[in-house]
Amino acid sequence: MARMKFICDAERCIECNSCVTACKAEHEVPWGVNRRRVVTLNDGVPGERSISVACMHCSDAPCMAVCPVDCFYRTEEGVVLHDKDICIGCGYCSYACPFGAPQFPTNGSFGLRGKMDKCTFCAGGPEANGSEAEFEKYGRNRLAEGKLPACAEMCSTKALLGGDGDVVADIFRTRVLTRGKGSEVWGWGTAYGKPSSGSGLPKEATKS
Amino acid sequence: MKHAPWGTVIAMLCGVLAFAGCTEKPQEGAKAAKRADAQAWQGGGDPAFMAGDWRSGDRSAWERQLKARNQTQNEYVRTQQ
Numbered sequence: 557m558a559r560m561k562f563i564c565d566a567e568r569c570i571e572c573n574s575c576v577t578a579c580k581a582e583h584e585v586p587w588g589v590n591r592r593r594v595v596t597l598n599d600g601v602p603g604e605r606s607i608s609v610a611c612m613h614c615s616d617a618p619c620m621a622v623c624p625v626d627c628f629y630r631t632e633e634g635v636v637l638h639d640k641d642i643c644i645g646c647g648y649c650s651y652a653c654p655f656g657a658p659q660f661p662t663n664g665s666f667g668l669r670g671k672m673d674k675c676t677f678c679a680g681g682p683e684a685n686g687s688e689a690e691f692e693k694y695g696r697n698r699l700a701e702g703k704l705p706a707c708a709e710m711c712s713t714k715a716l717l718g719g720d721g722d723v724v725a726d727i728f729r730t731r732v733l734t735r736g737k738g739s740e741v742w743g744w745g746t747a748y749g750k751p752s753s754g755s756g757l758p759k760e761a762t763k764s
Numbered sequence: 765m766k767h768a769p770w771g772t773v774i775a776m777l778c779g780v781l782a783f784a785g786c787t788e789k790p791q792e793g794a795k796a797a798k799r800a801d802a803q804a805w806q807g808g809g810d811p812a813f814m815a816g817d818w819r820s821g822d823r824s825a826w827e828r829q830l831k832a833r834n835q836t837q838n839e840y841v842r843t844q845q
Contacts, residue, residue, distance in 0.1 A: 686809015699804035719834040
């Protein structure tokens with residue numbers, strides 16, 4: 557069974573924000589909500605690196621652990637999703653998430669905080685696959701269409717890899733071995749745990 | 765036999781109607797409960813947007829489709845095509 561994961565190759569990311577744009581356009585994400593964003597480390601310093609960050613769909617997701625109304629669930633593919641009909645918008649998940657993934661739309665004159673919104677790995681939500689209701693609440697369900705996340709598929713340099721964890725790890729490992737550097741994967745250890753001996757990633761390949 | 769005056773009957777009817785107004789409909793909201801989500805391999809939605817030649821509900825074909833599509837992110841494969 558596929559276990560869906562993201563990898564962002566910091567050696568390749570050129571901070572073009574095409575992943576952000578693809579996500580916004582594909583799911584018609586409202587103003588003020590960014591399911592994915594590009595973060596630059598050591599900005600302006602020689603050797604700066606950029607990475608694309610969104611929900612990593614953690615193996616042991618802290619958002620699921622802290623949610624007081626238990627609105628999160630995990631699919632068979634390891635994608636962490638939530639039910640907006642249950643979410644009360646308390647914001648606990650945003651404090652717990654190490655990646656800053658949970659987003660809260662503000663509505664109305666008083667800036668009321670709405671229900672949480674986050675990356676769905678393009679897997680929709682609990683509504684019927686491909687339905688209008690699912691699209692309005694969670695965006696497109698590309699996995700049910702036999703596709704992979706729009707951000708990874710649109711990445712111009714293929715810095716962002718998304719899909720079956722074994723496959724993307726293999727792709728990344730081949731790259732690292734070919735170029736002989738850049739084996740650090742930011743967030744991989746935090747999201748999926750430290751690599752074991754068959755994880756598919758090169759040695760010392762994580763950077764939590 | 766002495767009949768009850770109409771005024772008393774009407775007053776009793778009004779009383780019954782007034783008490784009927786005191787009844788209350790249950791106002792308990794349905795408890796929000798998790799719903800079962802359909803699996804991705806079950807497909808759904810507009811067939812025009814389906815990628816590949818897998819059929820909805822065929823799990824192994826869906827997995828093969830995703831693995832094949834994943835290779836489009838592998839430039840070492842793409843450059844050989």
